[in-house]
Amino acid sequence: xxxxxxxxxxxxxxxxxxxxxxxxxxxxxxxxxxxxxxxxxxxxxxxxxxxxxxxxxxxxxxxxxxxxxxxxxxxxxxxxxxxxxxxxxxxxxxxxxxxxxxxxxxxxxxxxxxxxxxxxxxxxxxxxxxxxxxxxxxxxxxxxxxxxxxxxxxxxxxxxxxxxxxxxxxxxxxxxxxxxxxxxxxxxxxxxxxxxxxxxxxxxxxxxxxxxxxxxxxxxxxxxxxxxxxxxxxxxxxxxxxxxxxxxxxxxxxxxxxxxxxxxxxxxxxxxxxxxxxxxxxxxxxxxxxxxxxxxxxxxxxxx
Amino acid sequence: xxxxxxxxxxxxxxxxxxxxxxxxxxxxxxxxxxxxxxxxxxxxxxxxxxxxxxxxxxxxxxxxxxxxxxxxxxxxxxxxxxxxxxxxxxxxxxxxxxxxxxxxxxxxxxxxxxxxxxxxxxxxxxxxxxxxxxxxxxxxxxxxxxxxxxxxxxxxxxxxxxxxxxxxxxxxxxxxxxxxxxxxxxxxxxxxxxxxxxxxxxxxxxxxxxxxxxxxxxxxxxxxxxxxxxxxxxxxxxxxxxxxxxxxxxxxxxxxxxxxxxxxxxxxxxxxxxxxxxxxxxxxxxxxxxxxxxxxxxxxxxxxxxxxxxxxxxxxxxxxxxxxxxx
Numbered sequence: 001x002x003x004x005x006x007x008x009x010x011x012x013x014x015x016x017x018x019x020x021x022x023x024x025x026x027x028x029x030x031x032x033x034x035x036x037x038x039x040x041x042x043x044x045x046x047x048x049x050x051x052x053x054x055x056x057x058x059x060x061x062x063x064x065x066x067x068x069x070x071x072x073x074x075x076x077x078x079x080x081x082x083x084x085x086x087x088x089x090x091x092x093x094x095x096x097x098x099x100x101x102x103x104x105x106x107x108x109x110x111x112x113x114x115x116x117x118x119x120x121x122x123x124x125x126x127x128x129x130x131x132x133x134x135x136x137x138x139x140x141x142x143x144x145x146x147x148x149x150x151x152x153x154x155x156x157x158x159x160x161x162x163x164x165x166x167x168x169x170x171x172x173x174x175x176x177x178x179x180x181x182x183x184x185x186x187x188x189x190x191x192x193x194x195x196x197x198x199x200x201x202x203x204x205x206x207x208x209x210x211x212x213x214x215x216x217x218x219x220x221x222x223x224x225x226x227x228x229x230x231x232x233x234x235x236x237x238x239x240x241x242x243x244x245x246x247x248x249x250x251x252x253x254x255x256x257x258x259x260x261x262x263x264x265x266x267x268x269x270x271x272x273x274x275x276x277x278x279x280x281x282x283x284x285x286x287x288x289x290x291x292x293x294x295x296x297x298x299x300x301x302x303x304x
Numbered sequence: 305x306x307x308x309x310x311x312x313x314x315x316x317x318x319x320x321x322x323x324x325x326x327x328x329x330x331x332x333x334x335x336x337x338x339x340x341x342x343x344x345x346x347x348x349x350x351x352x353x354x355x356x357x358x359x360x361x362x363x364x365x366x367x368x369x370x371x372x373x374x375x376x377x378x379x380x381x382x383x384x385x386x387x388x389x390x391x392x393x394x395x396x397x398x399x400x401x402x403x404x405x406x407x408x409x410x411x412x413x414x415x416x417x418x419x420x421x422x423x424x425x426x427x428x429x430x431x432x433x434x435x436x437x438x439x440x441x442x443x444x445x446x447x448x449x450x451x452x453x454x455x456x457x458x459x460x461x462x463x464x465x466x467x468x469x470x471x472x473x474x475x476x477x478x479x480x481x482x483x484x485x486x487x488x489x490x491x492x493x494x495x496x497x498x499x500x501x502x503x504x505x506x507x508x509x510x511x512x513x514x515x516x517x518x519x520x521x522x523x524x525x526x527x528x529x530x531x532x533x534x535x536x537x538x539x540x541x542x543x544x545x546x547x548x549x550x551x552x553x554x555x556x557x558x559x560x561x562x563x564x565x566x567x568x569x570x571x572x573x574x575x576x577x578x579x580x581x582x583x584x585x586x587x588x589x590x591x592x593x594x595x596x597x598x599x600x601x602x603x604x605x606x607x608x609x610x611x612x613x614x615x616x617x618x619x620x621x622x623x624x625x626x627x628x629x630x631x
Contacts, residue, residue: 163533194532198540226543228555256545258556260587299557300591 001039003067010047011057015077016084017050018093018100020145022058031059039069041087043080048072051080052087081108085118094149095158096137098122103138106131124155133159141166147173151186160190164197171205175217185214192221199225232257232296239296243289249277253297260297262290310403314366320373323392326549329583330597332517333384333604335377336392337421339364339405343394345426348456349486349531349539352393354524361399367408374412378419384604385611388413391424391444398427407436414438420611422481428461428469434476439615442514443473444481447504449496452488455538463500467507474512479614485519485582487562489542489554494565501569510574514614515607518566519582522553549583556588563592578610 040053050057051073060068073080085101093101101122105115116126124130133155137148140162148158161169172193176186196203207224211217223230236253245251252263266277284290319338325331342361343352364370378386390396390406400406406423410433413421422442423433430443437443445466453463461469470480482504487497504510521539523531531539547553554562563581570579580603581589589597597603 191532195540198532198535198537201537226545226555228543228557229545232557256547256555258545258547258553258585298587298591299555300560 001069004042004048004070005067006057006061007066008048009042009070010045010049011061013049014054015049016043016052016080016104017054018084018088018097018104019054020094020096020100020149022055023062024055024059027055028059028062031056031065032063036060036065036068039071041073041083042070043077044072044074051084078108078110081105089121093122095153095155096140096145096149098124099134099137099155099158102131102134106135129159130155133162136162143173144169147177151176151181151183153183153186157183157187157190160187160194163194168193168197168203168205171203175205175208175211176214179211179213179217181214185218189214189217189221192218192225195225196221229257232299236293236296239289239292243284243287245284246277246280248273249280251293253293257297257299260294262293262297309360310399311360311362312365313362314364314369318373319364319370320377320388323389325600326547326551326583328548329585330581330589330603331583331600332580332607333387333600334422335386335388337370337374337388337390337409338393339370339390339409340394340399340403343398345395345398345457345459347426347460348458348534348536349488349521349523349527351523351527353530354526361394363399363403363405365405367405371409371412374409374419375416378416381419385608386419387422387442387607387611388419389422389424391422395425395427396423397425397429397433401429401432404432407433410436410438410441413440416440424481424483426457426460426466428465430469430472437473437476437478439477439479441478442481443470443478444483445470446483446485447500448484448488449493449500451496452490452538456488456536463503467504471507474509479512479514480508481514482516483519483582484566485517486521487518487566488521488538489558489562490538491541497566498569501566501573505573510577513574513577515610516570516577516579517582518563518579519584520554520559520562522547522551522583524551528552548585556585559584560588560591563588567593578606580606 036053036056036059038053038056040056041051042048043051048070053068057068073083075083081104085105088097088101101118102115102124105118112131115131119126119130119134124134137145137155137158140148144161147153148161153161161172164172172190176189181189193203208217208220211220219230240251243251248267250263250265252265264281266274266281268274268277321336321338323331323334323336340361340363343350344361374388377388390409396406410421410423413419414436417440420440420442422444424444424446426446428445447463447466448457450463453460470482473480484497487493521542528544542558543555544552545555553559563584567579570577579593581592584592586596586598589595597606
C-alpha cells in the first residue's frame, strides 16, 4: 500500500475532523504494535487534506511514525464531511463528537432537514434546542468539552450548562469535578443553580466550596432556593430523630409536604412484635410526635 | 392589536368539554366552549404555552352546530346550573371585535335562560358585544397588580381598563366575575394586592359580583423549563413544589397564606362575596377559608346556591327537579 509522509499533508486542517479527543490509548497501543493498518482518507490537493483517520494520524505522530498508508477520495467537500461522519459512526460517538458532526454540517451549508436526518441517525431528537446545544458544545472551551465527555452528558444537559455565563460554567465544572456526580445528580444541581440565578441574579459559588459530595451541594443549593421547604425537612428530620423509631417502624411524609396525611408502616414477624410496635406508636402519640408532624403537613396554624 | 394568523375551521369534533380540572384537586365543574384555540395576548405564564403546539389561532365558524352542542349539554344536565366559558383555550374577548364569535352564543344563552355563559378576558373591549349581552352572560376579567401586568401580561389591557369595562357591564345590567388567577408571589405582592382590592371596591358594585376566583400560579414541567430559560424572576420568585397533579405549585403553607390574605381582604370589602379557590386541595380550602369543601360536587353545589341568590325565580330552571334531588 502506498504511504504518504505526514509532512506532505495538511495535518492542521480539521475541517472534517469529528473525533474528540484525538488521543486514544487503545489505538496508540495497537499502532505501536502493528503500525497503521487502515489507510487514512485524503482529499487530493497540493497539500492533501485529511478526511478520515485523525486518531490514527495522532497516534502515529505520538509514536514518531513519519508516513501513513492512504487513499485519495475524489469527492467534493460536502461529500467528504458526510464520509468523515459515516466513517466514525462505526463506533459509538460521544456527545462532543455528535456536536462536531452537527456543527460542521451547518457550517458546510447543509439544509436543516439534512442535519435533522443525521441527528436522528446519531440518536438525537431533531429539535432546535438540541441543535443549538450541539453548536455550543462544538465551540466550547476544552475544559467544558472534556467535562462533557468524561461525564457523558447528553445534549439536553449541555443545553442547561451553556445557559450559564462562561465564568459561571467554569465554576460549575470546577465544583462538579471535585465531587462524584452522576448525570441525574448533575441535572438536579444545574436546575437548582438555574433557579438560584434567576431568583437572585447570581450564584455565590463560595458558599458551595467544601461540599464533600453531590448531595451536600444539592442540599446547600436547595436551602437557598427552597428555604421554607428545607426548614420543614429539617424540622421533620429532627422530630423523627428524637423519636428514635426502631427500624421496623417507618413514618413517611410527602416530600413536598403537600398531602396532609402521613404513612406509617411496620414490619413484624409475629404477634408479639406487632404488640410492641403498637405500644411504641402509642407512646409516641402520647408524647405528641404525630401532632407535631401533622403541624408540618398542614403547613400552617389552623384558622381560628 | 395586530391579528395573528387565524385559521377558520368547521366541525372538527366536539367543542363543548368539561374543564380539564386537575387530578386530586377540587374543580368547580365548569364547561368550556372552545370557539377559539390559541391566544394573541401571549402572557408569559400562560398554560397554553405548554399545551398548544400550534402557534396559530383557530376559530370555529359553524356557530349553529356549536350552539346545538351547547343546547344538548344543557338539556342533558339534571342536577346543576351549568356554567360555560369561552376563555379556556383562548381569551374570550381579545379577538372578538374582529371575529365576532361570542355574540350569537351570548344571544343563545339569553334566549335559553337555563345556563350561564361566562366571557373571561384580559382584553377590555366590550362595546361591540353590548347588543348581545343579557343577564345570562357573566362578564369576567382576570385581575392582577399593574406591576405584574406590565411584566408578564404585556399585551393585555391595564387593570384600570379591565375594571372600567366591568363597571360598564354592571351598568348595562350584567353580573360580573373577577379572577385573581394566577396570583404571583413577588417582593411586595401583599401590598399590591391590597391596593388592587381597594381599587376594585372603589370601582365596582361588589354586591353585583357573582363570583370571585383565587388561584395561585401553577404550571407544568415544560413551562418550568421555559421560565428558567427566559429567566422569569417574577414567576420563579416563590417556592415551588411538585403537586399531586404533576404541576408546580407554591408550597402549601405559602398558598394558604396568600389565600387567607385575599379571602379576608375581599370579604372585608363585601361580606356577601362568593370567593372560591381554583384547583385547590380540600385541606387548603379548609385552612384558607374555614369552609369544608371536600369534593368538586360540594363546590358545584355552592355555585348553584350562588346563582340561585342572584337569579332567584327568574332563572328558567326546573325547580321540581332540584327539590327532588335535595339541592
